[in-house]
Ligand SMILES: C[S@@+](CC[C@H](N)C(=O)[O-])C[C@H]1O[C@@H](n2cnc3c(N)ncnc32)[C@H](O)[C@@H]1O
């Protein structure tokens with residue numbers, strides 16, 4: 001079963017969430033059932049770029065061709081990778097190679113292959129995204145992955161988003177929880193201005209978290225790759 005692939009890149013570091021700093025390859029799939037107002041990967045769903053339909057075997061070949069023997073971890077992101085049934089085979093093949101597999105998804109669509117993933121990041125979307133969370137679906141998702149290495153990550157742009165993050169963390173108190181700063185300017189090429197803005201946003205979010213008892217066990221992170229490489233693609 002073919003998978004629409006936008007890009008394969010790495011090795012780089014995972015810049016976000018539960019395995020931040022982990023050396024990894026990325027496979028970015030095409031298509032999303034959401035359209036977040038601030039999506040930093042719009043090209044996966046807005047029609048501005050083309051995907052290539054690939055069998056899992058061909059993706060593994062690309063990973064080897066691009067990454068050589070310089071990796072043992074693969075992160076599947078998108079778009080929403082959970083749109084694609086064919087990823088089941090990709091996960092099996094990666095495991096056969098001895099690679100661990102992580103996935104980034106918003107938790108809106110379930111796939112049974114999710115249970116085979118080594119690091120699952122579920123990232124429900126706050127009000128500033130203009131998306132609605134279906135809590136029944138999210139409850140089901142979390143239930144399915146309870147025994148797995150799963151985390152929740154909420155991107156925060158403003159006070160209302162922070163309240164949403166508190167609500168999510170309170171609803172699933174036993175799931176490791178990550179706050180992530182939002183990047184408001186996903187187009188700029190002025191890396192210095194962006195870095196300074198993002199660091200200010202990070203300080204603001206740390207301040208919010210330290211003052212919230214709900215966040216006593218939360219981790220507060222920037223997008224590390226954005227601090228280093230700005231809005232550059234493929235890193
Ligand atoms: C591009 S999404 C792809 C995976 C999946 N669709 C999702 O949203 O979880 C990967 C991660 O980037 C985050 N993200 C997207 N745009 C962002 C932005 N402008 N600032 C900070 N994080 C952003 C998402 O919330 C998600 O956690």
Ligand SMILES: Nc1nc2[nH]cc(C(=O)O)c2c(=O)[nH]1
Nearest residue numbers: 013014015016077104225235
């Ligand atoms: N280095 C790096 N880390 C990331 N973590 C999540 C990413 C994504 O776009 O899903 C991403 C990305 O694009 N690059």
Ligand code: SF4
Nearest residue numbers: 032034035036039079
């Ligand atoms: S769910 Fe993820 S890929 Fe889809 S629009 Fe939102 S941030 Fe972008």
Ligand SMILES: [Mg+2]
Nearest residue numbers: 040041077223
């Ligand atoms: Mg990204």
